[in-house]
Every structure is written in C-alpha cells, then in structure tokens.
Amino acid sequence: MRRAAGNALNPPVLPDLVFTPGTLEEAADVMARCARDSARLIFVGGGTELELGLPPDRIDAVLATGRLSRILEHAPSDQIVVAEAGVPLAALQRAVGAHGQRLALDPPWPERATLGGLVASNAFGPLRAPYGSIRDLIIGISIVRADGTLSRGGGKVVKNVAGFDIPKLMVGSLGTLGLISTVTFRLHPLPETSAMILVPGCSAAVLREVVSEIRRTQLEPASVVAILSGPSLFDLGILFEGFGSGVDQQRDRLLALVARDGAPRAVVVDAHDRATFQGRHDAVRELPAVRVKVAAPRSAVETVSADVLPPLLEALENGGAVWYPTLGIGFVCGDAGPAADAGAAASALLRARSVVAGLGGSLTVAAAPESIRSRVDVWGERPSAWPIMEAMKSRLDPERRLAPGRFVGAL
Amino acid sequence: MSASTPAVSESLVARIAAVVGRSHCVSEPEQLRTYESDGLASFRVTPGLVVLPASTAEVAEVVRLAAAAGLPIGPRGAGTGLSGGALPVAGCVVIGLSRMKKILEVDFENEWMRVEPGVINLEVSRRISAEGYYYAPDPSSQSVCTIGGNVAENSGGAHCLKYGFTVNHVLGARVVLGDGSVIDVGGPVPDAPGYDLLGVLVGSEGMLGIVTEVVLRILRKPEATRTFFATFPSTDEAGNAVSAIIASGIVPAAIEMMDRLAIVAAKAATGLDWPDVGAALLIDVDGPLAEVEHTSDSATRLAAAAGAIEIRRPRDENERQLMWKGRKSAFAAVGRISPNYIVQDGVIPRSSIAPVLREIEALAVSAGLRVANVFHAGDGNLHPLVLYDARVAGEEKRAEELGGEILRICIRSGGSITGEHGVGADKAPYMAEMFSEGDLDTMGRVRCAFDPVNRFNPGKVFPTPRLCGDRPGPYRPHPTELSGEAGRG
Numbered sequence: 001m002r003r004a005a006g007n008a009l010n011p012p013v014l015p016d017l018v019f020t021p022g023t024l025e026e027a028a029d030v031m032a033r034c035a036r037d038s039a040r041l042i043f044v045g046g047g048t049e050l051e052l053g054l055p056p057d058r059i060d061a062v063l064a065t066g067r068l069s070r071i072l073e074h075a076p077s078d079q080i081v082v083a084e085a086g087v088p089l090a091a092l093q094r095a096v097g098a099h100g101q102r103l104a105l106d107p108p109w110p111e112r113a114t115l116g117g118l119v120a121s122n123a124f125g126p127l128r129a130p131y132g133s134i135r136d137l138i139i140g141i142s143i144v145r146a147d148g149t150l151s152r153g154g155g156k157v158v159k160n161v162a163g164f165d166i167p168k169l170m171v172g173s174l175g176t177l178g179l180i181s182t183v184t185f186r187l188h189p190l191p192e193t194s195a196m197i198l199v200p201g202c203s204a205a206v207l208r209e210v211v212s213e214i215r216r217t218q219l220e221p222a223s224v225v226a227i228l229s230g231p232s233l234f235d236l237g238i239l240f241e242g243f244g245s246g247v248d249q250q251r252d253r254l255l256a257l258v259a260r261d262g263a264p265r266a267v268v269v270d271a272h273d274r275a276t277f278q279g280r281h282d283a284v285r286e287l288p289a290v291r292v293k294v295a296a297p298r299s300a301v302e303t304v305s306a307d308v309l310p311p312l313l314e315a316l317e318n319g320g321a322v323w324y325p326t327l328g329i330g331f332v333c334g335d336a337g338p339a340a341d342a343g344a345a346a347s348a349l350l351r352a353r354s355v356v357a358g359l360g361g362s363l364t365v366a367a368a369p370e371s372i373r374s375r376v377d378v379w380g381e382r383p384s385a386w387p388i389m390e391a392m393k394s395r396l397d398p399e400r401r402l403a404p405g406r407f408v409g410a411l
Numbered sequence: 412m413s414a415s416t417p418a419v420s421e422s423l424v425a426r427i428a429a430v431v432g433r434s435h436c437v438s439e440p441e442q443l444r445t446y447e448s449d450g451l452a453s454f455r456v457t458p459g460l461v462v463l464p465a466s467t468a469e470v471a472e473v474v475r476l477a478a479a480a481g482l483p484i485g486p487r488g489a490g491t492g493l494s495g496g497a498l499p500v501a502g503c504v505v506i507g508l509s510r511m512k513k514i515l516e517v518d519f520e521n522e523w524m525r526v527e528p529g530v531i532n533l534e535v536s537r538r539i540s541a542e543g544y545y546y547a548p549d550p551s552s553q554s555v556c557t558i559g560g561n562v563a564e565n566s567g568g569a570h571c572l573k574y575g576f577t578v579n580h581v582l583g584a585r586v587v588l589g590d591g592s593v594i595d596v597g598g599p600v601p602d603a604p605g606y607d608l609l610g611v612l613v614g615s616e617g618m619l620g621i622v623t624e625v626v627l628r629i630l631r632k633p634e635a636t637r638t639f640f641a642t643f644p645s646t647d648e649a650g651n652a653v654s655a656i657i658a659s660g661i662v663p664a665a666i667e668m669m670d671r672l673a674i675v676a677a678k679a680a681t682g683l684d685w686p687d688v689g690a691a692l693l694i695d696v697d698g699p700l701a702e703v704e705h706t707s708d709s710a711t712r713l714a715a716a717a718g719a720i721e722i723r724r725p726r727d728e729n730e731r732q733l734m735w736k737g738r739k740s741a742f743a744a745v746g747r748i749s750p751n752y753i754v755q756d757g758v759i760p761r762s763s764i765a766p767v768l769r770e771i772e773a774l775a776v777s778a779g780l781r782v783a784n785v786f787h788a789g790d791g792n793l794h795p796l797v798l799y800d801a802r803v804a805g806e807e808k809r810a811e812e813l814g815g816e817i818l819r820i821c822i823r824s825g826g827s828i829t830g831e832h833g834v835g836a837d838k839a840p841y842m843a844e845m846f847s848e849g850d851l852d853t854m855g856r857v858r859c860a861f862d863p864v865n866r867f868n869p870g871k872v873f874p875t876p877r878l879c880g881d882r883p884g885p886y887r888p889h890p891t892e893l894s895g896e897a898g899r900g
Binding site for chain 2: 075076077078100122133135136149167172177192218219220242243247295329384385386392395
C-alpha cells in the first residue's frame, strides 16, 4: 500500500489510498479486506481510459494492477497466452512476437494500456475488422469478486463451451463486476508481410463504394481506416497482411479497382508514409481532452459524415475524426473549447446522438471535461436490457463497492 | 425438482391453448414421448406439456402462464443436441420453437440477417448463397439443427478454427425472460453501451431465457477454397502435421482428423475409396486466391514432411463435397461397425493430440473397448466415439466410465469437458472437476441475474442445484480473519 501523491494516475476523483498487490493472492486479500471495511474501490491499469464512464459516486481506495505484471504462460504451438492484468499490451506483444505471434489487438496507448484495462474498457484498433474485438480473442479469465472470491471462467483452449462465458461478461464492464486479475487470449501468427494503400480525399460516398467493392471482389483487408482530411473528405488507408504473393495480389487488385472507379488516385505507401498515416490516426484516437465514440450502420456513412461529424467538430477545437468503414465505428476527438462554450458542445453532442440513435447506433462520450459531462449522460439512454444489467451488478457486487455509479445507468 | 413440480392442470392447458391454438399444445402421453430426449437418447424424461408457439408474444404469454402455475420450462429447438441440453424436467412445460422458422430480414450491405430461432442452420446459408454470402458456423448436424439451438449451445463445427463459433456470429437477440418480459440484447450495430449480456446468453444452454429472434453476422464467401485429404501411418504423424501447419503461420479454415476406425466406418457408410490407413487429415484453406494457393502448397508440403503417405486433392467441387460428406457422416457411420456408441466431446491443447490419443487408446485396450476418433484437430476438439455392445453385460457401463476418463484426461491436459456439444444434463457432474466452487458460484450468480427463480431448464450445467436467494453475496469473512490473523477494521 502506498500514497498516491503526485501519481500519474491522478484525475481529481482518485483517492490517496492505493493498493498495489503483486500476486493474485494479494489481490484477493486486498479485495477481502475492502469487503470487510466496506471500502469502495476503483481499479486502475495504465490509466488510459479512466475518464470512460460516469464519475464514480465516492471512492475510498484504488487498486492499481501495475505489479500484476507477469506473463504466466505462452504456449506458442497452442497459440495462447496467459498473463496477469497489469501487463502492458506492448510488453505482451514483444514477448509473443519473439515467437512470430501477436495478440490481434491494436488499441491506442499500447505501451501504457494494460491487458486488464483493455478488457475492462473493450478497447480496440483497426485490426478489429478481421479479428473481431476483445470478446473474440479472450478465452479465459480470472477475477476477484467484490467479496474477495477468486473465480475463473473459460479456460486455456480456444474451443470451450463449458459453463457460462464469464470472460465475455467482463469485457467492457469497466471494473464494476470484479477485478480482472488474469486473462487468457488466443494468439494469431504475425503476418509475413503487409502493404498499405492510401486513397486520399474520398467522400463518404466513395468510402461506402470502396467498401462494397472490397466485399464484392472478395478482398480481405487487415484494416480499413478513414481519417477526416477536410470538410466531408477522408484519407482512406487499406492494409493487407499475409504471405507475399497473397498481399501482392490483393494490393494490385485494389489499385485496379479504385482506379476503375475514377476515385482520387490510390497509391501504395512506403514505410515512412505509412508511419505518418498511423501517426495521424493515433493522434486522433489519443487526444486527451474530448473523445466521442460513434457506432452506426456501415451503410450510413454518408449520414454520419454529413450530419454527425460536422456539428461535433464545430464544437471542438483542433478536432479530428477517424472512421472505420468496415466496422461502422468511429471516433471524433478534440480539445474542449472554453468552459463558457460547454453548453454548445453539449447540445452538439445531444444532436449528434439523436441522429445516430435514429440510425440504430449509439454515441458514447469516452472523455470530456466536467463542464460537458455535467450536461450530457456519457452513455445515453438505458438499453432495454438494463434491468438485467442492474441485476448482474447486484448479484456480483451487491454492496455497490466497485466503481459505483460509473457504468451505464449509473450502476 | 420433479418432486416439487406441480402437475399440468387441464385449465392451464386450456389457457395456453387459447394463446397458441389447441393443435399446438401436445399433452397426450403418447405424443409427449416424442419430446422425452434430445440427441442423447440415453437420458429420457417425459414433459408435462409441449407448447409450440409461433411468435415472441406467444412465447412470452406461455412463459407467463407456466410461471404463474409454478412450472419449470424447457426450451427446445430441433432436439439434435448431444449433451441432454433439451432434456425435459419431469412434468415441465417444453416450449418448442420449431414453428418460428421465418427469415425476417437480410441486409447484405451491413452483412447481417434477422431470423427466428426455428430456422435450420443450413437454410441460413442457402438463403444468401446466390448473393455470395454464407453463415459460418457449420455443426455436422447443420441440415437439421436450428439457429435457436445453436445459440443455446454455442455450436461450433469444422470451420471454427478460422471463423469462430456461434458466439462470434450472433450480433443480437430478442429474449423472453422468466417473467415473460422481453428484452433485446446486442443488435446489428456493434458496441451498444452496457454489459455484454449477449456474450453470456450464447452458450447458456437455455437457462437464461428463450431466444425468439436472432441477428446473425453473414460473411462474404471467400474467393477460393483449397481442400486436400492426407493419409498417415498413424495419428502421431497426423498430429505432427497439424502442429507443423499451425506453427508455419497458416490459419486453415478447417483441419479434421480421422483415425483408422473412423475411416473404416466412413468408407462403409459412403462408399468413398479412402485407403486403409492409420489416420487421415481433411484440410480446407480459404481466402483470396494467391494467398490460398500459397498456403495450400505450404500445408501440403508440411503434411508430406510430417510423413503423409498420400495427398489427394478433389478434382472438382463435387468431389470436395463428397470428401466432406465422408467426414460429416462419420458419427452416424460408426453405427455400421458397432451396435452402440457414445459420442464424447472434449478439448485438449492441440499440441497434445498425439500423446492424448495414445493415452485414450491405452485406456480403451484395458477396458476391452474400441474408440474411434473423428475430430476437429486444428483446435484440439476431440470427438472420441466409444464403441460398445449393449447386449453384452457390463459393456455399456465400461463405455460410460471410459467416456468419463477421457474427460478427465482433457481436464488434466489443460483443456475442457466440452468444445461444442455443451454440458447439458450429461456432463453437469464433471463441471465440479473443471471448475472450483467459486467459479460455479459466479456462473450461478449470472444465472440468477437473468432468472432468479431458475424457471428455465433447471438441472443443467451445474453439478448441484443452487438457489438464488433474495440478497445475494453477503460478506464472508476471509480465512485469515477466521484464524485470528486479521480482524475487522
């Protein structure tokens, strides 16, 4: 236990009392002690998504997972890895990368973001397009429940239907159902090679068309990323990965496809330009001040581009946007304007949310200053299944001591 | 449970008949017997009433009426499951979803379709095939099993290796809960805020609610598929070939293994001219053309290097389908070489295939039984078929014991007691060997969040009955506190 004065994980909401267990047993012990003392807890990994969710009601202590930092098992021939929650993603990637494998997950802040935090916040990056999100990669978990009980779910094999899927339940639960203490992931082989094609200056209509053409021609990109480059215009980056001949063929076919459509000129980018594109993408996703996540049907990209992004960008300073057209998910990020303009920003968010809701999608405020949060529920409307979510919280954390109030509907 | 189950009264039947129509209520003892088991025919329990509703509203009303009468409810799809997941509780109301078989909506651009639970798995792919799409999960029973049952059991199939299971292809569901209320979880657009209830619902074996609509992810067909059939002297070489192919960075769509007995059975059933060898692999690789040509060539070379005797490639799609038919009919084919058999389903780390198969063989020899193996080698999902003759005194019991020992090998090797058939009634006792009391307690709490009175499918999955209680999770003292090492405050 130590005091957190001057700690990097230090938004005003965090208390001074920080527990830093170094083993699962210590973590279970901390949880049991907190149960005994009726202490309310928040879990912190790399601190990258601390603003996600509503501000918790009142927190007595922090449990930081930084010392739960061991990779417990990597079985290259079975393509699985078991690791403690506090292992940063980049450290895991380095370890499994030495065996030609990776966790097919590329969220922001890989050096800081920890496995437990990634699971808790359901973080993802462009590779989600072919590999799915964390729920599709996680195969096992151990948690410490609010009452201190150590509990496992899933296992170490990819195919396993024994019992309820506790690992998936924990994905995106933001530390409100239990402490994620270890996670087990399936791994994928690192690709032999890759190639990226950049199509600059695409309208939303062209984005939609290119995605349809990719599907029609049975190309299988590893990621498709659109970065807003001007009013209703996007730079589109399409990545192919795999074995040499396969990547070459897909690259050439995409080039031919885009050329035929008479779209803006497509180019194969070199390593430098690829890094630049990646940097632009990361700059948007990692903007600290205001981050808004939008999910909508893929077919609605033109509506999103015309009616959702512009009002949001207008309300932000230095705003940018990233859209994943094959997922139908994007992020609008920027700096908050002066506090005096927070009302305008909030109404822009609400207007955008109502457009997105009309499309069957959702808008979540992942980060924002208090001036905006106080005017907008970061989660939006309660879903129809909310009574079950409430029951889930009350069954697993009956005293509401784990990040109380942070989750959807202030659970 | 059955002791406390009230009888189905005439008036309840009348009220339910008023909802679904008399002809969709089955209450005659003779007819009820049709529903007394699923694909695991050794477990039989006669339900009190079988109801076949036609809509979400009807399901909800039937659930309310059964709940008001204090009756347990057993959901049922096509009854093809192999773990007794659809086994009724004595006197319960079975809600069969077979009449709800409409495909409601297809959205090609956004790549999903909305279906009712009674739609046959293969029917989903048939409906969208002309547009170049398909539904990936392909259990061997796909020509008869239903999507609702697939959701309940989180069904797999041969192509899980690359494409995942039912849970990876279900985007949303409409669910009738134990009090008759209706909720939607997930939906066509990803990442709706909230807990991933869909993740626990899929594979919950009908214990959390009744799914009345499902949104499925549909996939564009791959540009190319290459299939080859490789024979080996024994399962050792075949197992090594699997490891070598995976280690090379190839992710095949499917790698299926058959041992000598399974090959003999499949030949007998289909007339295929497969050779008499110790083991065979059937491998699919798919994707964009050049990628597939590369991976197919590499995989073939690796199989040869691992000791393949012969490698056959189908001449055309017809011949390819025939090879797959041989594989998919292997379970039933075993009936040609043995009067009775138990289909086991367990998972091991794929790198342990060769030693585990030898261990199973040794156990079989000492039990005086034969085991045929036909399974999803790429993900280590074993399907040992324990052959026996029920007419020989004691053989059935020995076969069951051998099946249990095989599950224990799976647990010891770091695997699972079921990869795709589910726990059901059959394997509930083994859950306590794979999971601790704390693990099972967490699952029990999840169940209680959905179904606090355990209305749905009681007696499945959990090794011992557990009730929910009104106030879950009281503070329990830590062992150190009990031993006096630590005190409160």
